[in-house]
Amino acid sequence: MxxxxxxxxxxxxxxxxxxxxxxxxxxxxxxxxxxxxxxxxxxxxxxxxxxxxxxxxxxxxxxxxxxxxxxxxxxxxxxxxxxxxEPENQSELYRTQIKSRLRKRGEPLTELAQNIKRLVRLTYPTAPLQVRELARYCFIDSLNDSELECAVFQAKS
Structure with a gap:
């Protein structure tokens, strides 16, 4: 060759x-x-x-x-x-975005979940997968609907 x-x-x-x-x-x-x-x-x-x-x-x-x-x-x-x-100093920005992320009216849950998983991965790129599972809790908190939050939390527990 x-x-x-x-x-x-x-x-x-x-x-x-x-x-x-x-x-x-x-x-x-x-x-x-x-x-x-x-x-x-x-x-x-x-x-x-x-x-x-x-x-x-x-x-x-x-x-x-x-x-x-x-x-x-x-x-x-x-x-x-x-x-x-992907500058390293962006993790604080991503962390803030996670904390303030709420479900938009009519936003599909799958889209919200994917967005939060991405933000968690960007915030903690070297964290073990188990640590990044906190995305689940961030997702539940972001639903902006207490009844839905409770239902999702119970379904996943």
Whole structure:
């Protein structure tokens, strides 16, 4: 196999990553990207190239801030994007959003639950799964309906 064949995208098994423009959560995109990298059997060099070429808008702007060698280094690129789009000091903001999150009128419970689970994961990204189960209690508190809160709590106990 020649070097050119290694990166051929004409293979019917090639899965192209979605683009990333910084408007959605970086960790969500990174999970998607790394799963595709595994499916496509990319090494770190190929992952860096694929990630760099999938960036758009504000995310693409991160590339120009990096030294050219770092643009081709997967770890450096991931760290630069994480630093820009998921800064560590955001956990307090997410914690505040969790505390103030109430169910909107007519909002489906599944949508509310998913939103709270995401906020908990963003607030406590390194916490064990058991700790992140507190999302359940945050969800119950956010229902903004004492009868519904009681029913959900009893159903899950």
């Amino acid at each position: 020649s070097h050119g064949d290694l990166y051929c995208h004409n293979d019917s098994k090639y899965h192209k990553p979605a683009t990333y423009d910084g408007s959605t959560h970086w960790q969500d995109y990174l999970v998607h990207f790394e799963l595709l990298a595994e499916i496509n059997h990319w090494d770190d060099h190929q992952k860096a190239l694929e990630l760099a070429t999938s960036l758009r808008g504000a995310a693409q702007g991160v590339l120009s801030d990096l030294h050219p060698d770092m643009r081709r280094n997967y770890r450096s690129l991931v760290n630069a994007l994480a630093s820009r789009f």
